[in-house]
Amino acid sequence: MVMIISTMEPQVSNGPTSNTSNGPSSNNRNCPSPMQTGATTDDSKTNLIVNYLPQNMTQEEFRSLFGSIGEIESCKLVRDKITGQSLGYGFVNYIDPKDAEKAINTLNGLRLQTKTIKATVYFCFSLL
Numbered sequence: 001m002v003m004i005i006s007t008m009e010p011q012v013s014n015g016p017t018s019n020t021s022n023g024p025s026s027n028n029r030n031c032p033s034p035m036q037t038g039a040t041t042d043d044s045k046t047n048l049i050v051n052y053l054p055q056n057m058t059q060e061e062f063r064s065l066f067g068s069i070g071e072i073e074s075c076k077l078v079r080d081k082i083t084g085q086s087l088g089y090g091f092v093n094y095i096d097p098k099d100a101e102k103a104i105n106t107l108n109g110l111r112l113q114t115k116t117i118k119a120t121v122y123f124c125f126s127l128l
Contacts, residue, residue, distance in 0.1 A: 045097040046073070048104065049122035051089045053077070054113045066092045069106060070099025088115075091122060 053062065062077045077090040094100040100121070108119040 044123060045121055046094045046100045047122045047124070048092045048094070048100055048119050049089065050092060050107075051118040052115045053086065053088050053090060053117055054115050055086050055088060057086060057112070062090055062092075065107070066103055069094075069103040071095045092119075 048066075050062075050066070057077065059075075059077045063072065063075045066072060066075060071094065073093045073095050075090070075092050078087045079085060080087060092100075092103065094103065104119050104121070107117060110117050
């Protein structure tokens, strides 16, 4: 049974394949559906995933950078649970879909230190 489920999972790659993680390594099945959050279809366009962030970027710097575009509902720089070191990616949820679109147009491709960040709409879905 596990084998059937594992062959049905989509294989998604958001960057080069290597042993160094710089983004989510698998689909997060714990994310709420629009029905659970009461979100409308436009709200799905307010969630961004941001990859290739500098390792030394702080949560405050991340929030400040994306908050300069518009009002943020939530913002999370993902860190290793044991070491606390940044994993090089994060999530931003804007109040207004227009701000999310502006953030992508403005910040996607921005060079920060030795990294070029990638900001895209994050679609969370579950096969279960």
